[in-house]
Amino acid sequence: MRNPTVLASGFLGVNVEMLKRVVEEGAGAVTFKSIGPRVKSGHRNPTVLAYEWGMINAVGLPSSGYKDMEGELARMKELKAPVFVSIYGASVEEFCDVAEAVAGYKPAVIELNVSCPNTKAEGMVFGCSEKLTAEVVSAVKNVTGKVPVMPKLTPQALNIAGVAKACEEAGADAIAAINTVGPGMLINIEARKPVLDYKRGGISGPAIRPIAVRCVYEIYEAVDLPILGMGGVTEGRDAVEMMQAGASAVGIGSGVYYRGIEVFNRVCEEMKVWMSENGYKNVKELVGAAHE
Amino acid sequence: MSDMPVSNRVRKVVEENKEVKTIFLEESMPGAIPGQFVMVWLPGTDEKPLALSCLNGEAAITVQRKGKFTDGIFRLKKGSYIGVRGPYGNGFDADACTKPCIIAGGVGIAPLAPLAEKLAKKKPVVIMGASNEGKFIFRERMEKVGKVEYATDDGSCGRKCFASDMLEGVVEKEGIDVVYGCGPELMLKRVFEICKKKRVGCQLSLERYMHCGFGVCGSCAVDGYRVCVDGPVFSSKQLEKMTEFGKFARLKYGKKVSLNEYYRWRE
Numbered sequence: 001m002r003n004p005t006v007l008a009s010g011f012l013g014v015n016v017e018m019l020k021r022v023v024e025e026g027a028g029a030v031t032f033k034s035i036g037p038r039v040k041s042g043h044r045n046p047t048v049l050a051y052e053w054g055m056i057n058a059v060g061l062p063s064s065g066y067k068d069m070e071g072e073l074a075r076m077k078e079l080k081a082p083v084f085v086s087i088y089g090a091s092v093e094e095f096c097d098v099a100e101a102v103a104g105y106k107p108a109v110i111e112l113n114v115s116c117p118n119t120k121a122e123g124m125v126f127g128c129s130e131k132l133t134a135e136v137v138s139a140v141k142n143v144t145g146k147v148p149v150m151p152k153l154t155p156q157a158l159n160i161a162g163v164a165k166a167c168e169e170a171g172a173d174a175i176a177a178i179n180t181v182g183p184g185m186l187i188n189i190e191a192r193k194p195v196l197d198y199k200r201g202g203i204s205g206p207a208i209r210p211i212a213v214r215c216v217y218e219i220y221e222a223v224d225l226p227i228l229g230m231g232g233v234t235e236g237r238d239a240v241e242m243m244q245a246g247a248s249a250v251g252i253g254s255g256v257y258y259r260g261i262e263v264f265n266r267v268c269e270e271m272k273v274w275m276s277e278n279g280y281k282n283v284k285e286l287v288g289a290a291h292e
Numbered sequence: 293m294s295d296m297p298v299s300n301r302v303r304k305v306v307e308e309n310k311e312v313k314t315i316f317l318e319e320s321m322p323g324a325i326p327g328q329f330v331m332v333w334l335p336g337t338d339e340k341p342l343a344l345s346c347l348n349g350e351a352a353i354t355v356q357r358k359g360k361f362t363d364g365i366f367r368l369k370k371g372s373y374i375g376v377r378g379p380y381g382n383g384f385d386a387d388a389c390t391k392p393c394i395i396a397g398g399v400g401i402a403p404l405a406p407l408a409e410k411l412a413k414k415k416p417v418v419i420m421g422a423s424n425e426g427k428f429i430f431r432e433r434m435e436k437v438g439k440v441e442y443a444t445d446d447g448s449c450g451r452k453c454f455a456s457d458m459l460e461g462v463v464e465k466e467g468i469d470v471v472y473g474c475g476p477e478l479m480l481k482r483v484f485e486i487c488k489k490k491r492v493g494c495q496l497s498l499e500r501y502m503h504c505g506f507g508v509c510g511s512c513a514v515d516g517y518r519v520c521v522d523g524p525v526f527s528s529k530q531l532e533k534m535t536e537f538g539k540f541a542r543l544k545y546g547k548k549v550s551l552n553e554y555y556r557w558r559e
């Protein structure tokens with residue numbers, strides 16, 4: 001990776017052309033939107049909104065299924081940056097089906113979305129349990145060959161460091177944290193109705209940064225794996241903070257809303273300035289610095 | 293920053309014809325420009341993008357009755373609450389032209405009507421197409437602003453042809469330098485090709501399924517462009533680079549399909 005910023009899953013990553021653009025805007029790596037085992041239509045609008053302090057969404061993991069995505073996946077080599085592919089399933093078997101197909105395209109990393117709060121069956125059920133998450137990781141590792149596997153954890157787990165540790169023991173190559181917080185709810189008081197059609201939605205953006213930093217800090221103390229830290233990073237200072245907490249790379253999603261698609265270059269520039277002002281030469285020096 | 297549906301009362305409802313209504317909003321959207329759109333929320337039904345069809349001191353949306361969502365819009369009465377967020381999108385660049393032509397297919401006139409009014413001093417030529425005479429809307433509004441040419445499928449008004457069939461002649465005869473268009477994408481594709489051949493610029497408003505409306509989710513992608521923030525209005529230069537324009541669109545769950553299939557799917 002030419003820099004530590006990564007486009008977070010669920011943002012813009014619907015096709016190769018859009019990912020190319022995000023690479024042009026400075027992202028060090030990009031993630032395809034979570035791909036599932038079959039067609040899933042997601043929730044009805046409103047699905048993505050922003051309130052004063054963050055974003056709230058219940059997109060509901062819409063996907064055209066991994067078979068339909070093969071055309072896009074086959075073209076990922078056109079991208080001049082590492083490509084992560086996020087996948088989900090409702091069972092260990094489904095995770096494996098999708099993972100095996102995706103691994104054939106040799107992405108830089110397969111990210112396991114075991115942590116989406118917006119669906120009944122998939123995701124968070126796994127992410128809250130050390131045992132279930134570890135089961136998914138070890139089963140997926142069996143079918144993905146050399147392609148690294150990175151579970152993405154939920155801050156809703158009672159002990160996120162424990163889940164990370166279980167993933168490490170199950171053979172995970174890296175840890176991503178965190179997915180959205182919540183779910184939360186907002187009500188339109190004139191309509192007397194929850195604003196999201198699905199009523200509940202995951203919170204992201206600046207509101208969750210303290211939670212994300214705490215989670216990454218705890219995971220760093222528990223495991224010896226690289227961490228992709230995310231949650232509320234919109235500026236260079238936030239990225240430095242996330243790395244000091246223990247992240248080797250920093251995911252940016254909601255930052256696209258707050259600062260535009262240019263957010264990647266802007267965050268990198270701001271990091272450079274801060275690092276030179278504070279006597280750092282290499283981003284690696286930042287990783288885990290807050291633990292010393 | 294905040295992008296939540298804001299409760300907005302309906303000030304007035306105008307029935308343009310059996311299939312089209314214009315809903316005037318209490319909030320006048322002073323900063324909005326022609327070509328921009330709002331996300332309109334009907335609690336319990338859906339939230340969809342709609343162009344601002346009126347912007348002279350009062351804001352309005354104009355909808356064609358098609359499916360569940362537009363049925364809901366049709367039930368609105370004076371005083372009803374709806375949720376509105378926006379305005380979103382880039383809008384038309386009204387300064388780009390000296391002699392403009394405006395071409396609309398069906399309800400595609402919605403975002404173009406306030407543009408025509410803004411361009412009144414430049415005497416725009418307006419081409420409107422519809423299946424028959426009864427389908428036209430905003431005739432009076434447009435005839436006040438410039439010369440209007442009509443095209444119908446059955447010849448009941450103006451010429452019996454597609455709106456795009458009249459474009460080449462108008463461009464030549466009237467010395468048009470920029471064409472502004474909105475309507476079915478296959479029509480827009482024709483418009484784009486004619487403008488390319490005639491070496492005049494065009495600005496066309498595209499339409500895709502949208503979730504967020506503010507550029508983060510990617511559901512409205514046309515190649516590497518987001519219709520909601522990079523558009524909905526695109527210039528000839530951008531359209532030239534698109535491989536999906538006039539060919540493919542994405543369904544709600546992201547599957548890329550032919551335009552025909554896309555139109556069939558839309559509820």
Ligand SMILES: Cc1cc2nc3c(=O)[nH]c(=O)nc-3n(C[C@H](O)[C@H](O)[C@H](O)COP(=O)(O)OP(=O)(O)OC[C@H]3O[C@@H](n4cnc5c(N)ncnc54)[C@H](O)[C@@H]3O)c2cc1C
Nearest residue numbers: 340341342343355356358359362400402475499500558559
């Ligand atoms: C930026 C943007 C602006 C829009 N502005 C309007 C508007 O002002 N009025 C409106 O009725 N709909 C508009 N739409 C479409 C709108 O979001 C809904 O899809 C539409 O109102 C029908 O909803 P539906 O679910 O009831 O039926 P659907 O099944 O979604 O109806 C689809 C049909 O409407 C036609 N149509 C949709 N949008 C346009 C358009 N912009 N120009 C010309 N034809 C169109 C299509 O040809 C198609 O046949 C816009 C969409 C976008 C992305």
Ligand SMILES: Cc1cc2nc3c(=O)[nH]c(=O)nc-3n(C[C@H](O)[C@H](O)[C@H](O)COP(=O)(O)O)c2cc1C
Nearest residue numbers: 008009010034057113178179204205231232253254
């Ligand atoms: C609209 C939206 C869609 C998302 N979709 C996904 C997804 O498909 N898969 C996933 O693992 N995470 C998804 N997320 C979570 C983000 O990838 C990220 O973990 C979270 O938003 C925190 O980072 P941020 O504050 O930078 O946005 C989504 C978030 C949002 C706001």
Ligand code: FES
Nearest residue numbers: 505509510512520
């Ligand atoms: S609708 Fe979400 S990016 Fe355009």
